[in-house]
Amino acid sequence: MSTIATPRVMLARPTTSHTRAPRRAVIRAAGGKDKTEAITGVVFQPFEEVAPVLKDTSKSGALNDPRPEHSFARYSTWTETVEAAVNEQINVEYNISYVYHAISTYFDRDNVSLHGIAEYFRNESEEEKSHAQYLIDLQNTRGGRVKFNALVPPEANYDHPEKGDALYAFELALALEKLNYSKLLGLWEVADKNFRTRRPPSSFEDMLHEQVKDIKQVSDYVAQLRRIGKGHAVWHWDRALAEGKVDHRAVESPKA
Numbered sequence: 001m002s003t004i005a006t007p008r009v010m011l012a013r014p015t016t017s018h019t020r021a022p023r024r025a026v027i028r029a030a031g032g033k034d035k036t037e038a039i040t041g042v043v044f045q046p047f048e049e050v051a052p053v054l055k056d057t058s059k060s061g062a063l064n065d066p067r068p069e070h071s072f073a074r075y076s077t078w079t080e081t082v083e084a085a086v087n088e089q090i091n092v093e094y095n096i097s098y099v100y101h102a103i104s105t106y107f108d109r110d111n112v113s114l115h116g117i118a119e120y121f122r123n124e125s126e127e128e129k130s131h132a133q134y135l136i137d138l139q140n141t142r143g144g145r146v147k148f149n150a151l152v153p154p155e156a157n158y159d160h161p162e163k164g165d166a167l168y169a170f171e172l173a174l175a176l177e178k179l180n181y182s183k184l185l186g187l188w189e190v191a192d193k194n195f196r197t198r199r200p201p202s203s204f205e206d207m208l209h210e211q212v213k214d215i216k217q218v219s220d221y222v223a224q225l226r227r228i229g230k231g232h233a234v235w236h237w238d239r240a241l242a243e244g245k246v247d248h249r250a251v252e253s254p255k256a
């Protein structure tokens, strides 16, 4: 039986001192000669500008600081005011999501049964939640700390004696979307003030643009439902909504 020599790759013995220069890998083939070479051919040298920062960080023990409020990523423009404003907006998005979820649940009741509207508000609830998640991701990316606040419990019933339930629900949604817009404007202004010479993250501006389009969509729905009134036509409107046949129109807004 013949034996096949297996190539072995061995690394240089690890150094015990942090002060020594980085070791090069030793690649040794079975039966061959030792060959010493740099793995990438690039030897990392800390930039002179970075060295004092590293020295300061290690002196303050920041790298080993387990406190959750300490951030490695945070830059001075992400002030406590910006952090608090983002947390406030997270709460607004969650609250609106909560109300839309309640409206969706109402329209899915066995004695209401307008499933197009129920599905619309279920999707909108998810969308508002995704806005909250977007701001959570932004806060974490910038080294801010997310703080969750309490939510206001929504109403269970959305029927209105004069308007009926569909118009009432969409008028409420329109009021909430406009409230959200004013809150987003406030967030943008806080960021603008705190970022001073730099522009605030474009994400805040993007959210404003999207909000303007959402307001127009809900406004279109309110206008249609006001024409329809309450009764049999609402059932047809609900079916059309379920099939994606309810018209609404909005253009890109360069300045929100």
Ligand SMILES: [Fe+2]
Pocket: 093, 127, 128, 131, 180
């Ligand atoms: Fe939103």
